[in-house]
Every structure is written in C-alpha cells, then in structure tokens.
Amino acid sequence: MKIRRSGILLHITSLPSPYGIGDLGPWAYKFVDFLFETKQGFWQVLPLNPTDPAYDNSPYHSISALASNSLLISPELMVQEGLLNKTDIEPLPPFPKGKVDYDTVIAYKKRLFHLAYERFKKKKNYDYQRFCSENGYWLEDFSLFVSLKTHFQGKVWSKWPPEIRDRQPEVLLSLKRELQDRIEQEKFLQYIFYKQWLSLKDYCHQKNIHIIGDMPIYVDYDSVDVWANPEIFKLDSEKKPYVVAGVPPDYFSETGQRWGNPVYKWEVLKETGYAWWIQRMGRALKLYDVVRIDHFRGFVGYWEIPASEKTAIKGRWLDGPGEDFFKVMLKRFPCLPIIAEDLGVITPDVRELVSRFQFPGMKLLIFAFGPDLPTNPYIPHNYTQNCVVYTGTHDNNTIKGWFEKEITPEDKKRLLQYLGHQVSGEEIHWELIRLAMMSVANTVILPMQDVLGLGKEARMNRPATTSGNWRWRFLPEQLTPEVTRRLLEMTKTYGRAS
Template identity: 60%
Template sequence: FTVFKSHFQERVWSEWPREIRDRDIAAMRHLKYQCHQEIEKEKFLQYVFFKQWFALKDYCNQKGIRIIGDIPIYVTYDSADVWTHPELFKLNEHKKPAVVAGVPPDYFSKTGQLWGNPVYNWDVIRGQEYAWWVRRIEHNLKLFDVVRVDHFRGFVDYWEVPAHEKTAVHGTWHKAPAYDFFQNLLERFPGLPIIAEDLGIITDEVKEVMLHFGFPGMKILLFAFGEDLPAHPYLPHNYIPNCVAYTGTHDNNTIKGWLKSEAQEEDKKRLFEYLGRKAPLSSLHWELIRLLMSSVADTVIFPLQDVLGKGEKDRMNIPGVGQGNWQWRFEQPELTEKIRTTLFQMTRRYARVENNKHK
C-alpha cells in the first residue's frame, strides 16, 4: 500500500486506476513486478522497525516494565485496511465513505466532532466472525502488553453522520454488537488485557458492558476539581479497584502547566480543600501523584513530565494542533537522585512495589 500510494503521487487509494483500486489480480501482479525494488525496500524498513521494537519490548519486560499501546476504534479511510477490506466499511458505489464517524453536540461543542473516519459495517464483520478485528487485536497484543481501546463506547453504540455533512449535528445513533464481539475476543484471547477509554459522556449501557467483561476504565485526576466536588467520579475517594487512574494523559497539560494556565482560582481552592491544606505550588505535582498512589486504583499512571515537575512547554500533545507534538525528550541528569528516591519511597509506602505483589 505504501509503495503504491507513492507510485500514484500520494493520491487517495479510491482515486487510483480502477483495476488497482478494485485489486484486480492480474493488474496487481503487474504493478508489484513493476515496483519490485521499492516493495522490497519497504519490507526491509518494516523488518528493521519490528526487529528494533521487539528488542526494546523484550528489554522492558525483562526489567518488569509493561508497555501499554493505544488502539483507536476507527482507522483512517486512506489506509491499507480500508483498501484491502472495503466490504467491512460503509462505503458507496465509488468506494468512498457513505457515512463517517464522530460524536454529537454536547456541552463542549455545539456542532459535535466530525472525525471523518469510515464507519464499520458490523453486519458484515459479525458474519465473518470478527476475523479482521481478531487479527488486529492479535497484532497489537504482540506489540504491547496491554492495549488501551480508544473511544470504547463506539463498541456499544456509535454516532454516524452522512459523509456530505460539514458538522456532526445531523447524525444518528446505531448499535454495535458489543456483547457478541467481546465474547468472541475473550474466547480467542483469554484474560484480554485491555483498558477501556471511557472518558466523556458514558451511558449506563456502556458501563454495563465494561462491568460484564471486567474491563477497567479510566480516571483523570486533573478533571476532578470542578463544581461537583466531592461527587466527581475522578476524585480518588470515588474510585473502584478495577480502574486505571492518571494524573493526566498524553492529551492533557502537565500538572504544573494546568495549575499555571488552565486551572481557575476556584479549581485551585477545591484542590487545596481536597488536600486539606494549601500545598506550595513547587511541590504540588507530588501531592497529586501521592493522591493516586494512595487510592484503591489497581493501576496508576503519571507522565514523566509530572514526576519531573515540568511545565506547559513540556506537554506531550495538544489535540487538534498538527505541529510540534510528540517531540518531548528528557535528559538523564533531569531524573535526579532526589526525584528517584522520592518516587521509590512513595511507591513502596503505598504498596505498589512489585515485591509487594501490587501493581
């Protein structure tokens, strides 16, 4: 797919010559012969990548480190997945999306979010016993030890918008075969190690699916200090053991960045009220890490930026911004002896050291 896309001047696959778009066997064989060297080069590059990746993963696992990887529920339209399996998606006669994915209007957006990804044809997928999804999950479980499933609620019901629409307003809800789908996956992958990304507006039906299969959801501490204190589900005293608690994710600001540029004065007052004292801003990142460590959450995660006490310029990602993301690096000397000691002592104090048989 990568080589063909380059061969056709990066055009979307549905705009390739019809015989290649439709994967005619003779035409494909001829083009593969024509692009033989480029294909072999691409194979080698992918071989090198996976060799290096699995060497890194083995090294991490030997050190007792598990790697969590993200798997978005949807794939992009201009991808090998849609080109090779157009029947699994709701496409029109020209093999372009008839409908696209998104989420409806809510408190945060009057027009909703129009993602533009092609929507699954679940009837066809179920008729094939979820074979494509099984292969996708199987591949990700080789790459990662745990998989975080993005937009989990889309496996229960999903928002579908006609492809010609400019916003997500005029969409409709549709049901997905959640119970049958996950039962099938669990039969093939017993103990399926996934985290359900359940942020945002989550229905009771979604919660029931998660509870039925025992999938842990997510808690984001930086979202917890709104006006609904102490009822907010992201406050540590409201956690259940089967959850994964974060100070923030890759899409959030750092703790210090949040305090400086995003948190309102009332948010800070509620934070100090919850802590029971007005902690100095210079050490407040440790206070929030401690809140998570001392909670009942089976797993707690915090970005290294928060451990190091970094500010907004060191955040990982700004959603919706195309440039400058995923470039943050740290220098080894930044992880000082004092920081390492503080983190280790806190980890041991709250029984989260491996020898204590806690996560």
C-alpha cells in the same frame, strides 16, 4: 492487573536520542532501567503505527493499523547488526534539543534505511523470510500500499486508477513485479522494527515491566486497512465514505467532533466472526502486554455523521456490536488484557459492558475538582480497585501547566481543600501523584512530564489543533537522582513496588 502497580506514560518518540527522535536504541533501555530502579510495573506507549506528515505525524492517524513506525528504528542498533557503518550515521543534521523536527528526521533516516537495505539484500536471511511468511496477512498489502502511495505522489488511494483502486488481481500482480525492490525495502524496515521492538520488550520482561499499548478504535480512510478491506466499511460505489465517525455536541464543543474516519459495517464483520478485528487484536498482543482501546464506547453505540456534513451536529446514534464482539474475542484470546478508555459522557449500557467483562476503566485526576466534587467519578474517594488512574493523558496539559494556566479559581479552591493544605506550583505534580498512588485503584499511570514536573511547554498534544503536536522529548539532565528518589519512595510507601 489485580495487584497494586504503577507505571509511566511515555511515547518512544519522547526519549532522548542523538538522532532527532526517540528510538528503540540505548536510551529506551536506560528508561527501562529507570522504571526498574523506581519499581514501576508498566510502561505505556502511544500507538506504534506509521505516522503521516499530512496529519502532523500524529500516532492516532496512520496508513496502517497493523504496521509499525520505521522512524523509531535505532541507527545505533543497525550499526551493531552490521547493517550500517559508523561513518554512515555521521555527520548528524542539526537536530533541535527537546523536540522532534520530523522533516529533518524523515530525510536523515530515509538515507540510512536505503543504505541498510542495500547491504541487507545481498545476504540470505532465514529469520527475515520467516517474519515475512508469518506476517504476510498484513505485510503484503501494507508494503504494496506504501509503494503505490510513493508511486502516485501521495494521492489518496480512491484517486488511483480504478483497476488499482478496486484491486484487480492481475493488475496488482503486475505492480508487485514492477515495484518489487521498493516493496522489499518496506518489508525489511518492518522486520528491523519488529526485531528491535521484541528485544526491548524482552528486556522489559526481564525487569518485570509490562508494556501497555494504545489502539484507536477507528482507522484512517487513506489507509491500507480500508483499501484492502472495503467491504467492512460504509463506502459508496466509488469507495468513498458516505458516513463518518465522530461524537455529538456536548459541553466540550457546541458542534461536536467530526473525526472523519470511515465507519465499520458491524453486521458484515459479525458474519466473518470479526476476522479483521481478530487479526488486529492478535497483532497488538504480539507487540504489547496490555491494550488500551481509545473511544471504547464505540463498541456499544457510535455517532454516525453524513459525510456531506461539515460538523457533527446532524449525526445519529447507532448500536455497536457490544457483548457479542467481546464474547468472540475472548474465545480467540481467553485472557484479553484490555483497558477501556471510558472518559467523557458515558451511558449506563457502556458501564454495564465494561463491568460485565471486568475491563478496568480510566480515571483522570485533572477532571476531578469541578463543582460536583463529592460525587465526581474522577475524585479518589469514589474509585474502585479495578480502574487505572492517570494524573492526565497525552491530550491534556501537564499538571504544572494546568495548575498555573488553566484551572479556575473555584476548582483550585476545591483542590486545595481536598488536599487539606496550601501547595505551590513547584510541588503540585507530586501532590497529585501522591493522590493517585495512595488511592485504592490497582493501577496508576503517570505521564513522564508530570513525574519530571514540567510545564505547558512539555504538552504532547492539543486536541483540535493541527500543527506543533507530538514533538516533546525529555532531556537526559531532567532525569535527576532527586526525581528517581521521590518516585521510588512514593511507589514503595503506597504498596505499588513491582
């Protein structure tokens, strides 16, 4: 990532599609064509793991760190493959425009997937058998776990009968026979997703576009990862976490953040040569060209909170695996294309690790205009080349929404002084895009909402809220020739043309 490049942050769910949610079908390819036309080098997506309605379908809460979200499978591509008939996908439910209605999408696609699987299982497919064999190390446990979740009406795995909770081999073998058809359908959906995704990834590469994927450092407790690997997490005798992850109190929150994820037993992972993490990273590098690791600082030091605590106040700092972890990773993956999410309060030891392995960190323009402006690490004149600049992320308001509703009068004054001229709310997104593009940073990633100049209604996520997130989608008519022209012009002007 040492060449000057730029790209767009847009999750698959946010693409246009007639089927209620963005998918891997025709509009994904049209979006790649837009990236190519505007000479972008990267497409960044959020985690592709399965989502859960219990967590508002957040891509950062998943039952599996290695499986993929079958809701992103394209019905149109399934028709092309002969897995569905055109009549199967019609009539369409009344999907809303510009947002995802997950309940309707899940019910609609569940019906399609059943039809497609019934048709598929009547044929011999050696490619599918090879996929199952190559991915058995995660696919077997995942497909069984999903089937058991359905079988036990969605109960947390620790509340399953003890012999299933504790994975007694003869019991699991019996369950695999009993639930065989359901298990095979889950494997089939993972196969179809992977096939459609690899086709899209190949199309990106033909256009010289690389995919940046997102990897949360922690996994959910109610996941196949913890059920199948309890020995690498801090769990009690009943397989429940006695400590959980989070971050301490800071200027964002007086009580800190209690995320609730189980914490790794890093000493156990080290004894295995970080085997589970190597599998996870290997899987990610099959899906993506570059991996952004969320909460990177957790590898250096992490905040551990007693599970009985309702806030993050009474936690403690413990050392992560640090340098040893990445030395082992680099032996397995000599070229380790990582972006370190190093936002917030970052200590010198974290900066030292990032610098030692030359991982690019992140810079957010939306954070740049506080009272410490001359020395602020997010202001462009303080950037180094080896960083990735964002106007904002999925967790922030859009630039337009921020400028109109959130920025303080003092910060706005500093922003306008830095720009050197007055600017309207209608043009502010292009002004910040220009600041990012003209910086010395090797890489610039722009949220699609900022490229389109959309307001707060297009925000993807509001942290600390539990409903109404992850729904935004752009409309085809918003991608105007003027947007394409201006993005191309700026990309070429500042030497970022792919």
